[in-house]
Amino acid sequence: MDVTRRHFIQISGATAAGLAVSGLGFDLRPVKAHAQMLKTKYAKETISICPYCAVGCGVIVHTSKKGDGRVINIEGDPDHVINRGSLCSKGASLAQLTENDQRVTQPxxxxxxxxxxxxxxxxxxxxxxxxxxxxxxxxxxxxxxxxxxxxxxxxxxxxxxxxxxxxxxxxxxxxxxxxxxxxxxxxxxxx
Incomplete structure (x- = not known):
């Protein structure tokens, strides 16, 4: 591949801009942690068992305290002896049982x-x-x-x-x- 002068300047400019911005101290990890905390901060936490198979993995269910009981988040229970916080694909999709607008609710x-x-x-x-x-x-x-x-x-x-x-x-x-x-x-x- 031949590199033209114009292509070289574009790549150099983008690289320089990326290095300049990365040196400013932007670290998005605290923002991400804060966003996750806000999602469950005002929710009721209930420890339960995944209903999908006989393994019995532990889950933590966060529900709204607004009175509607809406499921906000479901995650694996890190203190559970069987799954230690991990969930299979079915367990990870547990919130879909109640929050999916395409869920069939009658025969x-x-x-x-x-x-x-x-x-x-x-x-x-x-x-x-x-x-x-x-x-x-x-x-x-x-x-x-x-x-x-x-x-x-x-x-x-x-x-x-x-x-x-x-x-x-x-x-x-x-x-x-x-x-x-x-x-x-x-x-x-x-x-």
């Missing part, structure tokens, strides 16, 4: 071949889910296998558990799935 349904989702009531959604599970289970339930052994299961329904459930919720969930006769019971953490 949505998209009919087969439809392009749009529509809002439905909880009563309709739960009734429809129960009806479809019962219809599928009843039409595919196997009482005995080819050898005549009692199996009492269905292979037409599978279950993928949620990482947002604690151990007790997982136990209840798998007990329900086994009572329905499911044999394909999996958990999100293994996938």
């Amino acid at each position: 949505m349904y998209r009919a087969p071949y439809a392009k749009e989702w529509k809002k439905v009531s909880w009563d309709w959604a739960l009734t429809e889910i129960a009806k479809r599970v019962k219809d599928t289970r009843d039409s595919s339930f196997t009482f005995k296998n080819a050898k005549g052994q009692v199996v009492n299961h269905t292979t037409a329904i599978a279950s993928v558990g949620s990482a947002a459930m604690d151990n007790e919720e997982c136990w209840i969930y798998q007990a329900l799935m086994r009572a329905l006769g499911l044999v394909y019971i999996e958990h999100q953490a293994r996938i």
Whole structure:
């Protein structure tokens, strides 16, 4: 690459200006620390546990004291024995659970071949889910296998558990799935 006189003067001028400004003592670290302090200075601090998996990482949740309880900041708890202040990508995005304006807050349904989702009531959604599970289970339930052994299961329904459930919720969930006769019971953490 050939350096022209004009290009050399531009680079030299920019370098000289950068060196002059850096020597004036501008250090933005205190400003950044002050800005972070202001974000949580007047907030209520609550120590909690991340809901996403069974690891149980500690988090510190800062909520507004203005009465609206709005989440201002969530960070890892440096004193927690498991995560020592670090959070995975899911834990780091915990504030999105309440503060995301695109968060779905009620049941949505998209009919087969439809392009749009529509809002439905909880009563309709739960009734429809129960009806479809019962219809599928009843039409595919196997009482005995080819050898005549009692199996009492269905292979037409599978279950993928949620990482947002604690151990007790997982136990209840798998007990329900086994009572329905499911044999394909999996958990999100293994996938």
